[in-house]
Amino acid sequence: MDDMIKVFVIDRDEKRHALDAPTDMNMNMMELCKSYELPVEGTCGGMAMCASCHMYVQSSHDIFERSEDEEDMLDEAFFVEDNSRLGCQIKLTSDLDGLEVKLAPVGE
Numbered sequence: 001m002d003d004m005i006k007v008f009v010i011d012r013d014e015k016r017h018a019l020d021a022p023t024d025m026n027m028n029m030m031e032l033c034k035s036y037e038l039p040v041e042g043t044c045g046g047m048a049m050c051a052s053c054h055m056y057v058q059s060s061h062d063i064f065e066r067s068e069d070e071e072d073m074l075d076e077a078f079f080v081e082d083n084s085r086l087g088c089q090i091k092l093t094s095d096l097d098g099l100e101v102k103l104a105p106v107g108e
Helices: 029-035 066-073
Strands: 004-010 015-021 052-059 084-086 101-103
Touching: 004 029, 015 029, 066 084
Parallel strands: 004 101
Antiparallel strands: 004 015, 052 084, 052 101
């Protein structure tokens, strides 16, 4: 199917999950992880107003730059790295086939 891609998520126990991701439903990585019952909260509902969907982009995919709202939220998050992104801001598109992310540790 042309409207499906494969993405990979490494959970906090280092287990790698291969997920089928639809590109025709305007979904983002947070929503996809939640649909597979991976431990991503998405407390704000995908509005970049919390960091409960913080993840690290492991693959070399070219993902658009962080918005000002995403930057502001990551400034307040724990364990931020150069490859940190909010899952709610990573829209699933055909360009992201093979994307690999790792869930960030939960802050204290």
